[in-house]
Every structure is written in structure tokens, then in C-alpha cells.
Amino acid sequence: MRRIIFDAYAILVWIKGEPGYEKVVSLLKEAEEGKIEAFICQINLGEVYYKVIRASGIDKAKMFIETF
DSSP states (O other), rough: HHHHEEHHHHHHHHHTTTHHHHHHHHHHHHTTTTEEEEEEEEEHHHHHHHHHHHHHHHHHHHHHHHHH
């Protein structure tokens, strides 16, 4: 099975809907369907969490982490 590792930049592109987010959406959908395995390391997830806190507040960041 194919495996991918997301970095913080890819997730932030997806969250913000910036150019390239379609590829991230596609990969996340494949992972959800069990076609690939997707990972993110704790450091990158922490960076995303921090940036969401700065942009939108702690409540949104917690909600993101719980649903991601």
C-alpha cells in the first residue's frame, strides 16, 4: 500500500484553500477510502495547531485537531 507523509505546509494549503489544495484533498480522500496510508509527524501537526491558534483562536485549533 502506498504511504504518504504530510508536512505542515500541505495541511495549511488545504486549510486556506490555496493553490494546490486540490491535491491534498485528493490524497486525504484516498486515505479515508483506505487506498493509501497517510501520516503527519507530531512536529508538523504542532506547527499546524500553533498557526491555527494564531489565525483563528484556540477553540478552532482544538476542533481541527479533534476532527483531523
